[in-house]
Amino acid sequence: MKYKKNRNFVTGAALTGVMLLFVLIGAVWTPYDPEAMDRTAKLAGVSFSHLMGCDNFGRDIFSRVLKGSGTTLLTAVGTVGIGTLCGVIVGAFTGYFGGAVDEIFMRINDVLFAFPSILLGLVVISLLGSGNFNVVIALGIAFIPSFARIVRSEFIRCKNMDYVRSARLAGAGHLRIMFVHILPNTVTVLLSSVMIGFNNAVLAEAGMSYLGIGTQPPHASLGRMLSDAQTYLLSSPGYALFPGIVLIWMVLGFSLLAEGLKEG
Amino acid sequence: MKYFTKKLAGLLVTLLVVSFLVFIAFAVIPGDPATAMLGTEATEARLEALREELGLNAPLMVRYLRWIRDILQGDFGRSYRYNMPVMSMIGDKLPVTLTLTAISFALIVLISIPLGVACARYAGGVLDHVIVVADQIIMAVPPFFSGILITLVFGLLLHLFVPGGYVSWQQDWLSFLGYMIFPSIAVALPKSAMAVKLLRTAILSETKLDYVRTAYSRGNGTKAVLYRHVLRNALIPVITFLGMALADMVAGSIIVEQVFNIPGLGRILLTSISNRDYPVVQAIIVCIAFLVIVVNFLVDLLYKAVDPRITLE
Amino acid sequence: MKTKAIRRFLLTLVYTALTIALGGCAGDKAGEITSRISIGIPQDIEDSLDPHKAVAAGTEEILFNLYEGLVKPDSEGNLVDALAESHTVEEDGKVYTFRLRNGVKFHDGSLVTAEDVKYSLDRCADTSNGDPLVPAFSAIESVEIVDADTVRVTLKAPDNEFLAYMDAAIIPASNAAPETNPIGTGPYKYVSRSPQENFVIEKFDDYWGTPANIDEITLKVIANSDTIVTSLNGGAVDMFVRVSQAMTEQLSDDYNVLEGTMNLVQAMYLNNARAPFDDVRVRQALCYAVDVQEIMDIISDGKGTKLGSSMFPAFGKYYMEELNDLYPTDPDRAKELLAEAGYPDGFSFKLTVPSNYQQHVDTAQVIAEQLKRIGVTADIELIEWESWLSQVYADRDFDATVVGLDASSLTAPALLSRFVSDAGKNFVNFSSEAYDAAYAGASSTTDDAEKTEYYKECERILAEEAANVYIQDLPCFVALNKKYTGYEFYPLYVQDLAKLKLADGQE
Numbered sequence A: 001m002k003y004k005k006n007r008n009f010v011t012g013a014a015l016t017g018v019m020l021l022f023v024l025i026g027a028v029w030t031p032y033d034p035e036a037m038d039r040t041a042k043l044a045g046v047s048f049s050h051l052m053g054c055d056n057f058g059r060d061i062f063s064r065v066l067k068g069s070g071t072t073l074l075t076a077v078g079t080v081g082i083g084t085l086c087g088v089i090v091g092a093f094t095g096y097f098g099g100a101v102d103e104i105f106m107r108i109n110d111v112l113f114a115f116p117s118i119l120l121g122l123v124v125i126s127l128l129g130s131g132n133f134n135v136v137i138a139l140g141i142a143f144i145p146s147f148a149r150i151v152r153s154e155f156i157r158c159k160n161m162d163y164v165r166s167a168r169l170a171g172a173g174h175l176r177i178m179f180v181h182i183l184p185n186t187v188t189v190l191l192s193s194v195m196i197g198f199n200n201a202v203l204a205e206a207g208m209s210y211l212g213i214g215t216q217p218p219h220a221s222l223g224r225m226l227s228d229a230q231t232y233l234l235s236s237p238g239y240a241l242f243p244g245i246v247l248i249w250m251v252l253g254f255s256l257l258a259e260g261l262k263e264g
Numbered sequence B: 001m002k003y004f005t006k007k008l009a010g011l012l013v014t015l016l017v018v019s020f021l022v023f024i025a026f027a028v029i030p031g032d033p034a035t036a037m038l039g040t041e042a043t044e045a046r047l048e049a050l051r052e053e054l055g056l057n058a059p060l061m062v063r064y065l066r067w068i069r070d071i072l073q074g075d076f077g078r079s080y081r082y083n084m085p086v087m088s089m090i091g092d093k094l095p096v097t098l099t100l101t102a103i104s105f106a107l108i109v110l111i112s113i114p115l116g117v118a119c120a121r122y123a124g125g126v127l128d129h130v131i132v133v134a135d136q137i138i139m140a141v142p143p144f145f146s147g148i149l150i151t152l153v154f155g156l157l158l159h160l161f162v163p164g165g166y167v168s169w170q171q172d173w174l175s176f177l178g179y180m181i182f183p184s185i186a187v188a189l190p191k192s193a194m195a196v197k198l199l200r201t202a203i204l205s206e207t208k209l210d211y212v213r214t215a216y217s218r219g220n221g222t223k224a225v226l227y228r229h230v231l232r233n234a235l236i237p238v239i240t241f242l243g244m245a246l247a248d249m250v251a252g253s254i255i256v257e258q259v260f261n262i263p264g265l266g267r268i269l270l271t272s273i274s275n276r277d278y279p280v281v282q283a284i285i286v287c288i289a290f291l292v293i294v295v296n297f298l299v300d301l302l303y304k305a306v307d308p309r310i311t312l313e
Numbered sequence C: 001m002k003t004k005a006i007r008r009f010l011l012t013l014v015y016t017a018l019t020i021a022l023g024g025c026a027g028d029k030a031g032e033i034t035s036r037i038s039i040g041i042p043q044d045i046e047d048s049l050d051p052h053k054a055v056a057a058g059t060e061e062i063l064f065n066l067y068e069g070l071v072k073p074d075s076e077g078n079l080v081d082a083l084a085e086s087h088t089v090e091e092d093g094k095v096y097t098f099r100l101r102n103g104v105k106f107h108d109g110s111l112v113t114a115e116d117v118k119y120s121l122d123r124c125a126d127t128s129n130g131d132p133l134v135p136a137f138s139a140i141e142s143v144e145i146v147d148a149d150t151v152r153v154t155l156k157a158p159d160n161e162f163l164a165y166m167d168a169a170i171i172p173a174s175n176a177a178p179e180t181n182p183i184g185t186g187p188y189k190y191v192s193r194s195p196q197e198n199f200v201i202e203k204f205d206d207y208w209g210t211p212a213n214i215d216e217i218t219l220k221v222i223a224n225s226d227t228i229v230t231s232l233n234g235g236a237v238d239m240f241v242r243v244s245q246a247m248t249e250q251l252s253d254d255y256n257v258l259e260g261t262m263n264l265v266q267a268m269y270l271n272n273a274r275a276p277f278d279d280v281r282v283r284q285a286l287c288y289a290v291d292v293q294e295i296m297d298i299i300s301d302g303k304g305t306k307l308g309s310s311m312f313p314a315f316g317k318y319y320m321e322e323l324n325d326l327y328p329t330d331p332d333r334a335k336e337l338l339a340e341a342g343y344p345d346g347f348s349f350k351l352t353v354p355s356n357y358q359q360h361v362d363t364a365q366v367i368a369e370q371l372k373r374i375g376v377t378a379d380i381e382l383i384e385w386e387s388w389l390s391q392v393y394a395d396r397d398f399d400a401t402v403v404g405l406d407a408s409s410l411t412a413p414a415l416l417s418r419f420v421s422d423a424g425k426n427f428v429n430f431s432s433e434a435y436d437a438a439y440a441g442a443s444s445t446t447d448d449a450e451k452t453e454y455y456k457e458c459e460r461i462l463a464e465e466a467a468n469v470y471i472q473d474l475p476c477f478v479a480l481n482k483k484y485t486g487y488e489f490y491p492l493y494v495q496d497l498a499k500l501k502l503a504d505g506q507e
Helices: A007-028 A061-097 A099-113 A117-128 A132-158 A162-169 A174-210 A222-232 A237-263 B002-028 B033-038 B044-054 B060-072 B086-090 B094-121 B126-139 B143-157 B173-207 B210-217 B222-260 B265-275 B278-306 C002-023 C057-063 C114-125 C135-139 C162-167 C225-234 C280-289 C292-300 C313-318 C321-325 C331-340 C358-372 C385-394 C412-419 C433-444 C448-464
Strands: C036-041 C071-073 C079-081 C084-090 C095-100 C140-147 C150-155 C188-194 C198-203 C216-221 C239-243 C255-261 C264-270 C348-354 C377-383 C400-406 C468-473 C475-481
Touching (some): A061 A174, A099 A132, A117 A174, A117 B278, A132 A174, B033 B044, B094 B173, B222 C225, B265 B278, C071 C162, C095 C114, C095 C162, C135 C162, C135 C412, C280 C468, C313 C412, C321 C448, C348 C358, C348 C385, C385 C400, C412 C433, C412 C448, C433 C448
Parallel strands (some): C036 C239
Antiparallel strands (some): C095 C150, C140 C150, C198 C216, C264 C468
16 A cells, blocks of 8 residues: 555544544434524533533534534535546547537636636526535536636646557457546546636635535524624634634645645 | 747637637527526526527637637627626636736745745755655645645734635725735645756756766856856746646646635636526636646746747647 | 844734724724714615605614605604694695795705705605505695695595605706705705715704704714624724624623614514415414414513514504413414314415524524424525515415514504505405404594504404514614714614714814
């Protein structure tokens, strides 16, 4: 296992592992109903019954962070999923065939790539309307260019290699060559960019929720909690700190993994 | 010179593609601008008159060309909601966001180059270790969260600035700049961390190269080699990064504006998106795209200046 | 050596930054303006600066300082003569004659003439674009200039409550663009605005009445309600009207918190034309499911006045306290009603809430939680205030919404007229023949007791039909920096900024 000595990879895997465990627990069990309100526990401090205290509705922040990280992660998975899938298809075709279509696609791609994904997401949102599902679509679309670009360059690199030539001589069709022969060889590079994608998707989702476009209340989401917590910064700093720390944890894990993969 | 003209041509084509995409995106969506402006109770005759006046009845391509012509003359149309020229709406917001981005940009350069150099020089030392770890963590902090922390620590606890106390630049540009410092830090932090890391790696790999060894063997001191030879080459990936980071910084600025209650493009973009006030959204997108593309163009030129070996492939 | 240089450099950088930041705090520029205040507002004043076209309460309460009518409300809600020096009502309220005050000036320096008054009233009543700008003005038969100082308004039928509408703003006939260049007669005049940023007004020196105290007022838009507290504590704004209870607890010692009532009917307004809210049983079920006391406990520590219909206590004789308990909290009864209506497993709907009003957003969250108990899912959708106005209020494209409706005057029609089936403002699409009849009855009589009875009948119908899920008249907390005093609560949705002044000991 060549990754063993790779400190970035190990730390990243550990952080992400703990995070995934955290999210999995949140999916099946939370100490309290994350949306249940308790008028006697408004802005309660950290205690054994409420590990991270309570928010202004008396909702348990720990439960909300558990649930909220799940929402954020799920959005990231959807986003990266759409981005990777469409990106691979666009990148594979343009890279493999080249020509005029490639020129046009890459010209558009360059433009989109130069655009901040949140902004691109906002434009799509302005066309689709807000809501969690639309955020996934919007960010997913915004993520296509970066994946397409990477896959395309990999395909260009691979398409004239010996194994591809021999496959062609053996009579394999274009589709078969593209997805059976070339694609598996791009996995290492792709995996590392998928991790970077997760990293960016988590940040983008949190940003959108912070702006009030993603997850709608009363559902928990890390970005939304951070935005709500601003009113109570002085008296209950934990309300902002805990979701923030979890967010950083998540992003840190993915970015270390990405680096580890690159080095590995 | 040929390099320059070729790049310039590419720039113009890209700009055209962007403007066309933006125009098409907003032209095909359902919704009638005339109804948006006059309200649902307006009579059909008045709606039709307004559509004619706005040129909405013309074919798509004609509308696109007209739109481009108007933009070139500095006219982005009228806002549906405010019923005022878009130009006068975003005219005094654009400099706000640009200033925020520019200060952040300057901060990144000012922070990352000295730190990156220091790290590389003392690679393996305590300072290096601390910075590398801190770097990795700071990279993971979203700008709006650092904005919240800055508000808490420097605004509410230390009273170094007045949260929400934004002063417009027309009123008092000095206070305006003063207020922008802390938001800029929030925007700049993660990117600076990234730049430090890049610079450190680049310097370290550069020092292993032959020419550096040659330089040493000719009796040059460490400092001289570092600044005269290594840094120059190591800056190339950092410049690339800065060019690409610009887009993210504009986005970061838009969010950070919300944390610090700065009335820049962000606020107006968000309300316009929610109101479906498309002329305003279009204008802001085109402006940002223009900015990003032009800066990338400049980065390309800068490359050429730093490293004459680079040619157009 | 190198590190030292770097450190020196970094220190210089920090110092420069600090100097710039601190330099910004140094004193105001010299000028005529000696007193100023900065007030936060939750939304831009953007629906229109034209006083006859503005519909948003948040706009009207500010325009109150710029414009005046022939009469205007005082801080007790009574109508007092403003641009009129005196008025007489004849023939049971069919003919209103106003004697104009002499020497009143518009902000542009011109004198208010009888022609301006006629122009303004005619403009409000103009029907050439469909409904008149002020719907109630369709009752006007004619506006005549009797002489240079007298204007007579004749109605089509007697209505002794019509005086309340004579607070419509008087604007100069010569002003071609009231939307962008507001000219009125109020104690403050318009200076400048910047969309989504601020709205600046200054003291009008030639004001006919008691002049304003503070020279310049900047209304700053704080559309992100999460930054209200930091803006107040940091000192970016000196005053914010209608902060939430939770926010008041976060304020520093620099602030006084004044407490009053908001004078509005906060409710979950239901689109009565849309299934399942077209079924009275469903609406009643929601009323049984919503626990108003819990809402008040959670969002304002129990403060607030429970409401049962579209009327709040400031209205005195019209307010019917007994309606408040028509639907005691009873989830079981609610489920029964839902089952009867054909929704034994509940249903889900979209609850659209303007994001800039923290109280309504909070209330909506509590309601969504309470409705879960009867199997009903409320999906909250936060939208910008401007979108709320166009989508919910104008286009009536919504399932349900949580907002507060205010009254422009202390007359029952101000709250009740909108529920008449074909009323232009009936955005909830309430439709009841009994209600229309009762309302028509009130309009046709001039006997006060009889009128009151009819209006009470209207309120009762709204409550029994469960037109909306009535919640409360919210407590109103005004955060005001101790440097200022003089804030006065009105029983209406009005901000009288002219009464604000510097506290003793402040220069």
